[in-house]
Amino acid sequence: xxxxxxSITDARPFPIEEAVSFPEERFSGTxxxxxxxxxxxxxxxxxxxxxxxFSGTIxxxxxxxxxxxxxxxxxxxxxxxxxxxxxxxAEGDVTGYLFPGNxxxxxxxxxxxxxxxxxxxxxxxxxxxxxx
Numbered sequence: 001x002x003x004x005x006x007s008i009t010d011a012r013p014f015p016i017e018e019a020v021s022f023p024e025e026r027f028s029g030t031x032x033x034x035x036x037x038x039x040x041x042x043x044x045x046x047x048x049x050x051x052x053x054f055s056g057t058i059x060x061x062x063x064x065x066x067x068x069x070x071x072x073x074x075x076x077x078x079x080x081x082x083x084x085x086x087x088x089x090a091e092g093d094v095t096g097y098l099f100p101g102n103x104x105x106x107x108x109x110x111x112x113x114x115x116x117x118x119x120x121x122x123x124x125x126x127x128x129x130x131x132x
Contacts, residue, residue, distance in 0.1 A: 001106045003045065005052055005087070014045040016056075020110045033118045034072055035063035041110050043081055051096070052085040052104065058113045064122040073124035077117045085109065 001018060008014050020039040027035055043056010059078040066073055084096025085104060097112050 002103050003106065005047070005102050005104065008045050008047040008052060010047055013047075016044065016106060017042045018106060020060075020107050022107070022111060026111070030115065030118075032065040032067065032122050033062060033115060034065055036111070036114055037061040037063060037074070039110050039114065041106055045085075045104075050087060052099075053081070054083040054085060054109065055081040057081070058083075058110055060110070060114050062114060062118060064118065064124075066124045067121040068123065071124065073122075075119075075122065077114055079113050079117060083109075083113060 001016070003014055018041050020041060022036050022039070024035065027033060037060065039058075039060035041054075041056070041058050043054055046053050046055060057078060057080050059076070061074045062077055063072055063074055065071070085099050086096045087098075087100055089098060090096075097109070097116075099108065
């Protein structure tokens, strides 16, 4: 779903509860992230000054390649807000996800947040070093 910064005001938040799916080609170049399943965004977008803030929960199952065996496995991830969506890079202690322009695609928000939770060297619970 696409929402616009101009449609969110300080007094009128934008509620959302949506299941999100991603095409397989979205994950080319995202190794060790092979896919995202059962993604869900639930909460509301609010605007404070020039910053759009998502308050709620983003969850999904990351399909990852094991760092030792390269076998795919799933890892449940849940991220609770608030999450700042910035229009441009900010100076100082302001951190968040960069979404330039007036339009914000909620699929991109979910993808960015869940991708940022990908471990550098993902290990499944039963992987072990190869012998030798």
